[in-house]
Amino acid sequence: MYESPVASRLSLGHAVPQPRRGLRNYRTSFTLVEFLAVIAIVAAIIVCAMFFTGPYTVWARQSAGHEVYAVLNEELNRYKGNGGNLAALTAGAPMK
Numbered sequence: 042m043y044e045s046p047v048a049s050r051l052s053l054g055h056a057v058p059q060p061r062r063g064l065r066n067y068r069t070s071f072t073l074v075e076f077l078a079v080i081a082i083v084a085a086i087i088v089c090a091m092f093f094t095g096p097y098t099v100w101a102r103q104s105a106g107h108e109v110y111a112v113l114n115e116e117l118n119r120y121k122g123n124g125g126n127l128a129a130l131t132a133g134a135p136m137k
Contacts, residue, residue, distance in 0.1 A: 071079075121127065
């Protein structure tokens with residue numbers, strides 16, 4: 042006759058855990074406290090990420106603005122150097 046490994050463990054004195062029949066398994070889903078804790082942790086991570094990337098985005102916008110200014114200045118200087126008239130560029134444009 043075939044002897045299963047569980048039966049051989051029982052014969053050696055090892056305890057095999059038995060399933061509980063009278064109790065419901067309450068660990069099948071998250072509890073409200075666990076869910077709120079996860080939301081709080083994710084919110085803290087997002088706040089930290091925004092705190093550290095905020096100065097970077099400001100710096101990137103300033104750098105892009107300076108680059109656009111430099112390119113426009115260079116192009117206007119080329120236009121003037123080739124005999125262009127700056128007054129003709131702004132003729133009819135509303136001045137603020």
